[in-house]
Amino acid sequence: MRKNWRLWFFPLITLLLLIGIYFQNQGSLNDRDSITYTYLSNAIQGSIGYGAVGYYGNMIDLSDLEPGDIILGGYPQCAYGRFSHAGLYIGDGQVIEGYVDLGITQQSVEHFWSYSEIGLLRVKASSEQKQAAVDYAKSHLGELFYPVAFKSGERIWNCTKILWEAYRQQGIDLETEGDIWISPDEFYYSPWVEVIREKSMP
Template sequence: MKSNSKTRLDKFALLLFPLLALVFYALLLNTNRTVFENPEAVMYLYIDNAAKGNFGYGNSIRYANDISFSGLEIGDIILGGYPDCAYGRFSHVAMYVGNGQVIEAFVDYGVHIRPIDHFRDYKEVCLLRVEAEPEIKEKAVEYAQSLQGKMFYALAFKPGERIWNCSKLIWRAYLEEGIDLDPSRDLWISPDIFYKSEQISIIRERGV
């Protein structure tokens, strides 16, 4: 009798979880229809790159990029890119906090501050400047610093404050000050978005 009950429960579980997944997908589609209808949505970039065999961070060997970090100001944005990255041209983004350091979100450390020199490891590096007053940039940095120790998750959605990735951290820091560097209604944000933003100017970029 117990065996029959367990069998029925197992069958129920097998049906329940796919059903819940379908319900979740339907809710996601219904509340984010504009995202699914946007051919330039980040999720389609991920899918397209995955189909090409490009997953995650890319080919992360040390490329010894010789870009100069001189003249950086607090609040400037630094992009780093490895070949074959699933996210696009750039694999990672951080924000300059002064004294040769950046704040970023990374898989091994969560949200943390570290020296900017590790960006020399990337094949491509681009330095960006947000078109805003210094006071706004300082407040954006302060907000990002207040999140130190928060958990990293690569596919963190834009909404929510529990999990973060590198792009969400920088985007949200400026959003708190009224500057939306990604006005799209996408669920995710990739490092490439900052490069394309109309509110940002390029300081310099270098590829190996």
């Protein structure tokens, strides 16, 4: 009997946590505009994760990007919405983003040409605020990535949370839905940004 307690204890704890999350976040779970609703709805229809990953060669012009700009990328059949990934441009052709295997990392911005959907966003902020956001993101390079990192805390990140927090530290909240996590699409629709350029590949 004592040995069997593990068989029911951990599933019970997981169930209780899920129930707690549900009751604490009923608004976002029932809101058709929320990322939680979008993800669950798409998952039921068979669209899970990043979508049909590949090289689509959108070749969008990246030449006028400025430090603090946000780059969004997406693949067909993405569960999160139109976009599945986000990065923060820091200058010199480099972007800060997050991956499961690399954590928060610095990469060349040109890899965003691989996406079928791409959007270049400029945050409505001062140059000082943008640089402070860049510096904040840089200070977290190498830290742990988790795909469904909730908004609270600074222990684990995903590609959107690090950008959101970098600007939130400057008094700019790029997420307006009040969801438990942030999707790249929420940056696209934020009143704090303007779309510089976007492109969709067939």
